[in-house]
Amino acid sequence: EATSLSLSRISLPRDLADQKFESHTLAYLTFVSYHRGNMHGRPRKAYKPEEEAASAAKAAKLRALQSQFMSNHHNKIYTKEAVDLSTKLLEINPEAYTAWNYRKLAVEDKLSRIESDPDLIKTILDEELRVVESALSQNFKSYGAWHHRKWVLSKGHSSVGNELQLLNKFQKLDTRNFHAWNYRRFVVELTKRSEQDELKYTDDMIGSDFSNYSAWHNRSVLLSSLLARKADGFLPNKKIPDEYKLVQNAIFTDEDDQSGWFYHLWLLDQTVNVETPLLTSSWPSHGSRISLYAGCSNGSFSKLTTFGSESGYFPLVLNFDQAVGGVSSSTVTIDTELKGNEDLVWEPVSKKNSHVSCVWVARPKYISSEPCFGKEYKVKVKIGNSPGIVSSRGCNFSASYEFVFTAHVHDTVEESSQEGIVSWTDGFDIWDAESKDLNALTTLDRSNAQMDSKWRQEAIAEEIDLFRELPDSKIGKLTLARLLMAKAMISDDAVKGVHYNEILELYKDLMALDSSHYQYYKDVHSVALLRKVTSSTEDLSGHLFRCRNMNNSVCIRLNNLSLSRIASVEKLLFVQMLDLSHNELHSTEGLGGMQLLSCLNLSHNRIRSFSALDSLRHLKQLRVLDVSHNHIGEHSVDTTRYLCSSPLFNSEWTQDEVGRQMPTLVTKYWDAYFVLRDLNLKQLDITGNVIAGDVFSSFVLRVVPKLVWLDGKKLEI
Template sequence: MIYDNFSNYSAWHNRSVLLSHLLKEKAKGYCPKDNVFTEEYEFVRHALFTDPDDQSGWFYHLWLLDQTVKLETLLVSSWPPHGSNLSLSVDGSFGDCSLSPFTSLQTNTRILPLVLYFSEPVENVCSSTVVIECENIASNELVWRSLSGDGTGSAQAWLTYLNFPEEHAHSEKAYQVKVSLARSQGIFSSTGVHHGDFSHIEFSVSVPPYRSEHVDLKNEGKISWSDESFCTHDAQFLESVLVNLFHLERTKIDETVVDYQWNITTINNEISHCRELLSTMNCKIGKLTLARLLMAHDTLMSYAGTSHRNVSPHAEILQLYDDLKNMDPAHLHYYQDEYSLVLLKQIIYNQELLLKHCREYRDPYFPRINNFCLRFNNLSLSSIGSMEQLLWVQVLDLSYNQLMTLEGLEVMQLLSCLNVSYNKLCSFTALEPLKLLRSLKVLDISYNEIGAHSIDTRRYLCSSPLNHRSGGDWKTEESEIHCAEVADYWEAYAIFKGLNLIQLDLKGNAVSNEKIKSLLIKLLPSLKWLDGESCQ
């Protein structure tokens, strides 16, 4: 049917389904897979060059691209990183402002979050598939949870907590931690691909001696996000921190060497053919495919461990999406989202560019936060990505962007201060990822669009606490909050009830009024500052 009519979506789709089945069964003539896909690329190329504006062949080409970059599930990053030496500050104070975010962690407990980040969403991460060796910690008693808000049990990032016992000694104690993911069928992706490599992470944690006195963080002043509160770090200090970051990023976690040569060669070949086509005509789907091919090549090179930062394709990809925004305004939001993801990756994976976004917070009235701040403000970001490289961030400024959701931030388990003011958040439901952040103390959501839209189709993704199916999460007899108060703002209740905020800014939103402020003060007993005013 395809030979008779290239513009046959059903025939192309049927070809992909049939080919998938034949490859899975290793049918005669369909092995090895590399040879089959090489022939398929050549076949679909004839259709693309015959009629580049016909999208049916491009969709099949996209399916081939997906199969080319579909690899074994890899563990790509973690917190703490492999090879790191971490020091806990259990009194909540950093003291020395020169401390690196890779060597120090603010906490008023002896509980350390451990995050594993995979190359794609996986399932069945548990005490039987992940073994942790550490003094006084029982690996089989640890509970792992997926850092995903969809409730499917599948996520790229997984979290557990290491609880170090209270030592009554007068000296600091160092713990050696080893995390092992054995080669097994236990951890698998949502597409059925198993984590096939033996992986391990080793790091050390220094815990200070036990102190009986309680540190009350509520006695601190309020944080200001004004430009005057930030300054550029000492150049030598910044360079040492980022050298550490890029060294840890390149540290090999997966032990088995995988040969990506065919994949990389194939993608390179397709990039060349796509450029050839675009040299003869201005084809929007051709530009989109080239952008996807360049990103796929970049991903494969990173998995292969090949140093390619000096020949980064990100600038070209950004230009392609800029062109597409002008050529195809009907899909402007999609192109802007993709542009944002590429822009963040360009910054995060380039040491020189990342340096420009690192700042020091130097307010003398609030010393109990990590002074190392990452400022991604004023970048017109509409989506967030490359979170696997930001697990270490504790202070983040995303103000003056175009964010409509905070999806992705749930993996940043160290995040204590977040500024997302002057964005396009239109409901409290958009804040749902923050429910998973135990360390969050300071949140600025001012001057968004919360409450400005009478109809919010996302609000029903957040279960009402008044619904019997919510599992009895809210009990009137145990709360000072009346049903009537919650009924009007149950989304806010669902988001904020589990947080331990000290400072919250809500002003500038349509929903901001005395009624909801009263509710928030009751919901957040640790809250000291609300919209810049003391509430205690």
């Protein structure tokens, strides 16, 4: 409103202002003419001759009014006659926002000229309310009219006692009018009406029309507030099951009406998710023993718990169930004899300038000037002892937690340069399903906090039984799949596999039944499949390998699964090699938390630009990347390019040597530049993409100077 008010003060050339106002007026008449009888699916009727004449007369009257109105507006004439003229204009066209802003200026002018007389002030403001009500009678979905009424009430001198009565009048005309519902929330806040009373009002509105989406939505807003502050009688374990019963009446009365389904989806979200953020996994995990080397390891220790780096730092990863901020050395304390780790810097794994993330990383130092090799060190990590970790929704990490692991620092091993090419076709041995290391995974990566799940499980189980009785329908199958997914998330491992198998079948059915939403079903099918793979030792072991040619590095092979989306990364923090080839991925979103990842195969996917690889910039250990046979460079217009910085808005590329020496190529390949320059790759494969060629290869060699292998060929150094 402040913006529109300020716009009214801009002095435009008289002719231009008249033209703009006339164009808006005629556009309104055209809109009314076109949609007359064509709103909400009703067929449009042809005008009768007498209706054509009436419309022409209305347009002529508007033209006559607008010329005088614009003259009054630009000359700041606020006499009674001038204001009455704007009233007539708004009676014909309630969407004339310039006229509403003019009236605001006129009111301010009147109030500035009178003494503090409450009766006179009330008379002026009541007149504005009358004009608004008249305009709403013409079009009760007028944005300008509702905003003007809010502005009048915000002046604080007018009675709000009859506002709810007025709203009842308009909501009877259209019970789902979101303008009226938005204004109702404004009035309720202004009058301090209780949320419980408003909740009762939604009962009445839903009772008279259960397809009232706006009433269901307002109910969710009110309940969110009441549940969050634990108002009397509004505990989740009591209230949410009651709400399921309420919405069931709507769904099973008319399963084709969407209003109840949307509310049911909101209820399911309230059932599964907890507001308080939880720590879902970490690396290293609680109780683990890790072997740290000053270079590459010799493979004599378990590769699940081994890390080598020439930098002398290892990643400490915290993975939360929702985005949080405030992770720092004051909210996360490290108790260890390893020197130089008193004030660790924690960084969010997120886009630039974002201070919240699900994944946070610190890099403790394990090589210092003092000899420390051949020793074991206990490392205790404490989280939440001091307040400060807060979710993006404003909820505090309230349950303090600690985990302990043992770090064995070995003698320095000289890291040899990568002479041999890393192959994804041979040299892999499947992991022993009975391995102690593998069995440890399922206990080390579990959530530290158990939510109160009994009532949640019971509520979801009742809904599943109920929806199994619903006749086959798209929305019924989708809801059943969502319910089963929710149950799998809070169930014991023993029954998760059964749930995921049924979920996968349901989404396959939906992909066949509803082609218009195929990609959505495909994405959630991928999420369910990855959750199934990571839900148990048995499922995980079928995809887990050792790579002999990479010192027995841990490799997860998730190739040829038709995946279109990445999920369950929090269960794979220990992985060093990841094969996602021959899938249908469009981006690498979610991989940023895999801080141990050194080799990644993304060949034969559907990646369209380097900006879709933006999350890889966080992987400091990544040395091998295969993006061959994708669609990079194939599309001239690519919305994924906006995922990372553009030189149009960021001039930092001109500050380094490559940017200064190759400005034309940096501008042409800016998305590749911003991703590749942050990586320390030794092997890269981009064959089979439109972008591949001599020009791009020469550009890559300048951006990634440590590259040894490019497109399967060893570079001459």
